[in-house]
Amino acid sequence: MNNKRQYQRTISIKIDPMNIRKYDGLALDLKNQTMSGYIGQEIMPLIGDSSLEFSRDRLKGGKKILHTSSRMKNTVWLDPNRQFLDYDHLIAVDTNTKKVCGSTVSITAAYHLIIQNHDSGKASCAGSVLALFEAWNVKEKPENIGWWQVLQGIEKRPQNFLGSIGFIVDSDLDNHNKFNLREMPIVGDYFLPTNVHLMYASDQGGSEYLSSKMIKYCHDLASDLFKEENLVMNTGDLRQGVDGLYSHFRQWDTEARDLRQIFELI
Known part of the structure; x- marks a missing residue:
């Protein structure tokens, strides 16, 4: 039996607020692990800077940051390893x-x-x-x-x-x-x-x-x-x-x- 304590992990994505004004909404492509904006039926890349953060809960409260990175190119990735390839x-x-x-x-x-x-x-x-x-x-x-x-x-x-x-x-x-x-x-x-x-x-x-x-x-x-x-x-x-x-x-x-x-x- 595995008694190792499991901690909840959280992903956080920060995007430029201009995207909220420019697009009708945000689209998540879980298969390709990307985030985009859309207007009507058209999918478009997000604008401005974005950053990706992974963290987990600590035993005594607060959170432990595991990873942070920013995109280099137009694509906003949900997978940090894929983001590195840019x-x-x-x-x-x-x-x-x-x-x-x-x-x-x-x-x-x-x-x-x-x-x-x-x-x-x-x-x-x-x-x-x-x-x-x-x-x-x-x-x-x-x-x-x-x-x-x-x-x-x-x-x-x-x-x-x-x-x-x-x-x-x-x-x-x-x-x-x-x-x-x-x-x-x-x-x-x-x-x-x-x-x-x-x-x-x-x-x-x-x-x-x-x-x-x-x-x-x-x-x-x-x-x-x-x-x-x-x-x-x-x-x-x-x-x-x-x-x-x-x-x-x-x-x-x-x-x-x-x-x-x-x-x-x-």
Whole structure:
């Protein structure tokens, strides 16, 4: 008998209020998992911005956000995985922070998926670990410092990241809208690049969400490094950090490490 408690899940879709004035009503296509507007018998794409959110009830009240994302193209999708296919790249970034001998050590892992083609509900992707690095005694939010480092690396190699980028993270959700509108910097005076859109996913979101699988994989990669390396005794390649941001920094060679496989999750 399965005694595991089941929590109710909720889907929420926010659309531009202009759609209410423009259309006679909204149409849900459950087979294709889309939402549209209609005038008379004519189905039309929704206008303006829209966002998709999945959540579940908590045991002690309130709700746990599992996933948030915004559409890139005209179609408003009810399926978050299908919505991801509108991006050219998906990058998940997660940071784990622990106390080590009186210092704080933050390890960030990033995973990159390139959407190569998709048709009839199926997609093929090419994936790789993009980065694995540690920062000591971070002064700002460790997660945001991790985003900043990954985004800086992307901007140094623009030829490898052409097109739109869905940037999946699991923190600072309350500020995502301001980050995406470029109203608030991520760190210091650094704003989100124009081709990058921030999205949220929880590693507890469930196996049906690609975003949750990617975030969990990054979380596990960072945890593995804490378990497998004596970060205090092994000071090789540990260099001076950026004044005012962190004391020391180290980039790990992902090709030289025996990393867990993401296909164990996907």
